[in-house]
Amino acid sequence: MTGATGLDLALLLLRVAAGGFLLPHALGKLLGWFGGPGLAGFADELRGFGLPARAPLPLLLAGVQVLCGLAVLLGWQARLGAGVAAVFLLATALLALPKGWFWMRGGAEYSLFWVLTLCAVALAGPGRWVP
Template identity: 80%
Template sequence: MSGTLGLDLGLLVLRVAAGGFLLPHALGKLFGWFGGPGLAGFAEELRGFRLPAPAPLPLLLATVQVMCGLAVLLGWQTRVAAIIAALFLASTAVLALPKGWFWMRGGIEYPLFWTLALCAIALAGPGALALQT
């Protein structure tokens, strides 16, 4: 396998993983799919973190997350979508900071991992196996 093909395949795997993990979480917030909270539950989650959640803010945030997850997955407007998604995940990590490191205790480990993966995608770009390079 040539270096370029290996890099493009690696970026495809990273994009599919990052977008593929982000998308169902976002769809759960937007539509309640996959056992997610739906918009009302998402608004409650935001308020639980003492964040504002007036309508249409939860709808806007969930829609942006869906669009970013899909864009990263497909490799369309990848750098911008990955940066925006990384900001969402970094916010989640900051909110989880009081609970420590381990995600099994509600800590920052999992959202920080995905923040860094999305930052890598933003820096590297989508690769050749994308809708838009």
């Protein structure tokens, strides 16, 4: 496998993993799919963090997250989608930071992992293998 082909395969795997994991979480917030909270539950989560949750904010945030997940997964506007999603996940990490580092205790570790993964997609781009 040539270097360019290997790199494009790596970018495809990174993009499919990042978008493929991000999208179901976003759809759970937007539509309640995959055991997600739906918009009402998402609004409750926002309020639980002391954030504004009046309509239409939860709908807009969940909608943007869905679009970001699709963008990363499909490679269409992947840099922008990954960058915006990284900002969302960074906010999540900052909100979790008072609970410490470890994800198993509600800390920031897992969110920061996804921030770095999405930053890699944003910096590298989608690669050549896009639909």
